[in-house]
Amino acid sequence: MKVPKAGAVAAVIALAATATGCGGDPPKEPLSVGIKFDQPGIGMRETDGTFTGFDVDVARYIGKELGYKPNEIVFKQVYSSDRELLLQYNEVDLVAASYSINDKRREKVDFAGPYFLAHQDLLVRAGDGSITKGEDLNSKRLCSVTGSTSADNVRQKLAPKASTLELPSYSECLVALEGNIVDAMTTDNSILAGYAARKGNEGKFKLVGLNLSNESYGIGVKKGAADLQRKINTALAKMVSGGAWEVAVKKNFGTANYKYEPAPQVTTGS
Incomplete structure (x- = not known):
């Protein structure tokens, strides 16, 4: 029998070590999660680089x-x-960003959830009593965020004559509201409550208290990612049943005296 040369044996051993990662698993690709960076209480990148908010806590629980x-x-x-x-171009694995589930979005992405129910409302300056219902916006200036469904809801259903300003972020809308450039900003009450309760904003703004729409937040995933969707639904259901969902809600919205809805039944894509 021909005995392999020592060099050949060494090469085989080296190749085997490379293939097995020297006895360990190959490095895991990180879980990339898309969130909002400017929504206090929902998704916020703080000045020290850390992330806070309900969506952040949900994403971390899912990741775990x-x-x-x-x-x-x-x-x-x-x-x-x-x-x-x-999601379509694989820049993120999932999106947890106050992402309301609707049929138009379902044409492009899939959703796990829902995991939260919010309602569209209006945020106005604390001393402004001229806006008490949606129709009052017909003679007012309204700010919303580009790509959001909130401004469309107001124009189509309540105040077709409202003057609307769309800006890239909610923070910019808040600056416009404080500076009297607009009379109100609109989005989900959870987001507005976060801004009203933010340190430095106390007493400056108030929610009108309208339920202009029902917004069921879902976790967005790439179209056709059925296995990931199923796993996220399982995680969300566990978060609710185990009490972590309630803890996260109170942690992020408690100081705003925000009357949140009970956790919705996880049904989408399950």
């Missing part, structure tokens, strides 16, 4: 259930207008 450690979860900024594109 999917087998990711905290340092294996990467948050990327998304805007209302580009959430579908980032």
Whole structure:
């Protein structure tokens, strides 16, 4: 029998070590999550670089259930207008960004959830009593965010004569509201409550208290990602049943005296 040369044996051993990662698994790709960076209480990048908010807590819980450690979860900024594109082009694995489920969006992406129910409302300056219902906006200036459905809801259903200003972010809308450039800003009450309760904003703004629409938040995933969708639904159901959902809600909205809805039944894509 011919005995292999020592060099050949060494090469085989080296090749085997490379293939097995020297006895360990190959490095795991991080879980990339799209969130908002400018929504206090929902998704916020703080000045020290950390992330806070209900969507952040939900995303971290999902990541844990999917087998990711905290340092294996990467948050990327998304805007209302580009959430579908980032999923379609694999820039993120999932989106947790106050992402309301609707049929138009379902044409482009799939959703897990829902995991939260919000209602569209109006935020006005604290001393302004001229806006008490949606129809009052017919003679007012309204701010919303580009790509959001909120301004369309107001124009189509309540105040077709409202003057509307669309800006890239909610923070910019808030600046416009404080500076009297607009009379109200509109989006989900959860987001508005976060801004009203933000340190430095106390006493400056108030929610009108209208339920102009029902907004069921879902976790966006790429179209056809059925396995990931199913796993996220399982994680969301566990988060609710185990009490972590309630803890996250109170942690992020408690100081705003926000009357949140009970956790919705996780049904989408399950």
